[in-house]
Amino acid sequence: MLPSLEELSAWLPDLLSGLSISLQVTALSLLIGIPFGLLLALGVLAKSRLTKIVALFLVEVGRGAPALVLLQFIYFGLPTTGLTLGSFTAAVIALAWNTGAYTSEIIRASLQSIPHGQREAAVAIGLNRLDALRYVLLPQGLRVALPALLAFSILIFQGTSLCFTIALPELVSRAYEIGSNTFRYFPALLAAGVLYASISIPAALLVSHVEKRAGSYAQR
Amino acid sequence: MTEDDALAAKGAPSEKGQARKPLIKLDKLSKHYGNHTVLDGIDLEVMPGEVLAIIGPSGSGKSTLLRCINYLEPPDGGHVTIGDISLNAAAPAGRSELSTLRRSVGMVFQSFNLFPHMTVLRNVSLAQERVLGRSRKNADERSMQLLSRVGLADKAEQFPGRCSGGQQQRIAIARALALDPDVMLFDEPTSALDPELGLEVLAVMRELAETGMTMIVVTHEMSFAENVSDTVMIMADGKIIEKGPSADVMRNPQQERTKRFLRAVHDR
Amino acid sequence: MSTADLFAILRGLPWTVALTLGAFLVGAVLGVPLVAARQSRILPLRFLAMIFIQIVRGIPPILWLFIIFFGLGMSVFPISPFNAALAGLGLIAAANMAEIYRGALASIHFGQWEASSALNLGRWSTLTDVVAPQAFRVALPSAASYLIGLMKETAVASTIGVSELAFQGNQLSQLTFRGLEVFALVGMFYILLSLPVAWLSRVADGYLQAKVAR
Numbered sequence: 001m002l003p004s005l006e007e008l009s010a011w012l013p014d015l016l017s018g019l020s021i022s023l024q025v026t027a028l029s030l031l032i033g034i035p036f037g038l039l040l041a042l043g044v045l046a047k048s049r050l051t052k053i054v055a056l057f058l059v060e061v062g063r064g065a066p067a068l069v070l071l072q073f074i075y076f077g078l079p080t081t082g083l084t085l086g087s088f089t090a091a092v093i094a095l096a097w098n099t100g101a102y103t104s105e106i107i108r109a110s111l112q113s114i115p116h117g118q119r120e121a122a123v124a125i126g127l128n129r130l131d132a133l134r135y136v137l138l139p140q141g142l143r144v145a146l147p148a149l150l151a152f153s154i155l156i157f158q159g160t161s162l163c164f165t166i167a168l169p170e171l172v173s174r175a176y177e178i179g180s181n182t183f184r185y186f187p188a189l190l191a192a193g194v195l196y197a198s199i200s201i202p203a204a205l206l207v208s209h210v211e212k213r214a215g216s217y218a219q220r
Numbered sequence: 221m222t223e224d225d226a227l228a229a230k231g232a233p234s235e236k237g238q239a240r241k242p243l244i245k246l247d248k249l250s251k252h253y254g255n256h257t258v259l260d261g262i263d264l265e266v267m268p269g270e271v272l273a274i275i276g277p278s279g280s281g282k283s284t285l286l287r288c289i290n291y292l293e294p295p296d297g298g299h300v301t302i303g304d305i306s307l308n309a310a311a312p313a314g315r316s317e318l319s320t321l322r323r324s325v326g327m328v329f330q331s332f333n334l335f336p337h338m339t340v341l342r343n344v345s346l347a348q349e350r351v352l353g354r355s356r357k358n359a360d361e362r363s364m365q366l367l368s369r370v371g372l373a374d375k376a377e378q379f380p381g382r383c384s385g386g387q388q389q390r391i392a393i394a395r396a397l398a399l400d401p402d403v404m405l406f407d408e409p410t411s412a413l414d415p416e417l418g419l420e421v422l423a424v425m426r427e428l429a430e431t432g433m434t435m436i437v438v439t440h441e442m443s444f445a446e447n448v449s450d451t452v453m454i455m456a457d458g459k460i461i462e463k464g465p466s467a468d469v470m471r472n473p474q475q476e477r478t479k480r481f482l483r484a485v486h487d488r
Numbered sequence: 489m490s491t492a493d494l495f496a497i498l499r500g501l502p503w504t505v506a507l508t509l510g511a512f513l514v515g516a517v518l519g520v521p522l523v524a525a526r527q528s529r530i531l532p533l534r535f536l537a538m539i540f541i542q543i544v545r546g547i548p549p550i551l552w553l554f555i556i557f558f559g560l561g562m563s564v565f566p567i568s569p570f571n572a573a574l575a576g577l578g579l580i581a582a583a584n585m586a587e588i589y590r591g592a593l594a595s596i597h598f599g600q601w602e603a604s605s606a607l608n609l610g611r612w613s614t615l616t617d618v619v620a621p622q623a624f625r626v627a628l629p630s631a632a633s634y635l636i637g638l639m640k641e642t643a644v645a646s647t648i649g650v651s652e653l654a655f656q657g658n659q660l661s662q663l664t665f666r667g668l669e670v671f672a673l674v675g676m677f678y679i680l681l682s683l684p685v686a687w688l689s690r691v692a693d694g695y696l697q698a699k700v701a702r
Contacts, residue, residue: 064678064679066678068644077671078668080668118333120292126323162548165646186562189555197542201542201543
């Protein structure tokens with residue numbers, strides 16, 4: 001059942017290059033998605049009705065529909081409008097949208113958790129809206145949001161496995177390919193699982209550590 | 221003794237040859253929350269250098285009045301005039317007008333509202349850099365002067381969370397002074413403090429009053445109203461019940477409502 | 489987009505619902521012994537449960553489905569796509585429900601345990617009579633939002649051939665070359681499916697809160 005050493009050494013380069021693609025998609029999705037989430041959060045909190053509706057729509061669809069469907073919508077759907085994207089680009093767009101939708105809720109909740117007096121004090125010392133956000137509200141809000149954002153990053157890392165369905169040669173695709181070539185599905189998939197777990201589990205432990213620290217920070 | 225005599229006796233700055241004009245003027249200022257009237261047509265004048273204490277039972281509208289003066293809560297009727305700026309509550313206030321208004325008004329809150337993620341120094345310097353456009357170096361120099369003035373220069377590099385409540389409130393005063401405001405508003409500055417910590421804040425406020433700063437102080441500290449302020453104003457139900465030189469109002473109130481309130485406070 | 493196309497997608501609906509509810513039920517039931525082990529006084533048991541939960545959550549759902557369907561199914565015992573998906577998602581749900589239960593138990597104030605010991609209630613009675621009913625109310629909203637998350641997660645079952653919503657969408661998109669409309673519609677179905685769950689959760693929470701308030 002378990003892969004032999006020879007098998008492992010034969011498969012590992014393939015699996016690792018798959019993992020590297022998974023990590024690249026994760027990093028880009030977060031790098032684009034979290035700032036997008038901030039924009040969406042501000043959009044939802046905006047006074048302008050149109051901005052609010054557009055932001056709410058992007059948030060509700062981005063987290064209401066399964067990431068798998070977003071992925072296929074962008075990869076298989078957009079070409080019918082004449083816009084064809086590579087699977088890597090499609091993966092980043094779909095997962096960044098998904099990230100933006102979820103993180104906008106996280107960021108919005110943490111901005112709203114800041115005591116009202118902070119905004120008042122910022123206004124009273126004459127800061128304009130943008131400065132109040134930049135210097136007073138966001139630094140505090142992001143500190144509150146940090147554990148949840150980190151926890152979400154793990155989910156997005158795991159979510160890259162869905163890119164199997166759009167033929168992106170990431171970790172699951174590589175393991176599946178090895179399986180179908182050798183008929184050694186179980187050991188190949190297991191090896192991929194170990195690689196996922198070796199990143200997800202330490203990351204999850206880190207998140208719970210950060211959560212505890214954030215908790216004690218809030219009590220100070 | 222009239223109000224003006226009281227001011228003159230205390231040596232409030234009044235330039236000779238120039239007609240004395242109020243620094244702050246409120247005309248028929250009103251504020252409603254739904255059907256509830258919080259401020260009911262307040263008329264008020266505050267002279268340059270005057271220290272006005274506002275006292276009254278809770279829910280009388282005194283904090284709201286203070287917050288309407290710098291438009292933290294926009295009033296819904298009447299006029300606010302501070303120096304050369306005049307805002308009509310009926311019309312929406314423009315951004316630049318509001319910014320000028322807030323620059324000339326410093327505000328100190330009951331719960332300090334220091335920014336917990338910045339050092340004490342950054343708390344005081346931030347608005348100088350972002351609003352006045354001072355360089356970091358100049359802002360920090362000015363901030364150190366202000367912190368020395370409230371006796372807390374040694375806390376400059378600490379975070380507010382490490383300071384006592386009284387220290388935090390003194391830092392908040394330094395922060396409000398950093399924009400060189402024409403008037404300082406204090407919203408129950410000692411209510412969240414233990415009595416002995418309140419004393420150090422009151423001492424700073426007394427010094428500030430002696431330098432001729434125009435101040436409006438919503439307070440429960442009767443000794444401050446009686447000994448430091450020039451004028452005392454009693455509010456109830458969104459109206460001014462009585463206003464006059466502090467000694468007169470505190471020792472010899474004319475209105476029945478004022479007498480009852482002062483008696484209740486003394487009995488406590 | 490014709491009505492026939494709409495019905496083609498709708499054929500996936502019962503499978504999505506069955507898979508969601510089935511996996512949730514498996515998870516809600518298996519989560520109980522799992523959280524008991526996780527909170528056990530016996531250290532090795534506690535440790536094993538913790539490792540188990542971490543590993544289950546540390547591997548993406550699609551990979552669990554592949555491991556069960558292709559890995560085990562092709563070498564150890566043949567398994568139908570639906571059962572493989574049910575097993576995989578049920579396993580993941582069990583780990584997640586155990587964590588939800590644990591969070592709910594932790595939220596019960598320590599004083600409740602103390603008061604119960606003072607009344608000499610005993611550990612079991614304290615748990616079933618005092619702590620669990622309170623924890624249930626705390627767990628309900630998280631469990632409901634997890635149910636919605638799980639419903640969206642079932643879309644991965646399409647990759648091993650369970651003919652649920654996403655699978656039908658895929659088929660139709662290849663048939664009609666109109667992926668944009670098809671996947672938009674499929675996405676909308678998932679969003680529509682989550683509405684009754686969210687509504688029920690709010691109603692139940694309101695009801696339980698009113699009961700406590702009285």
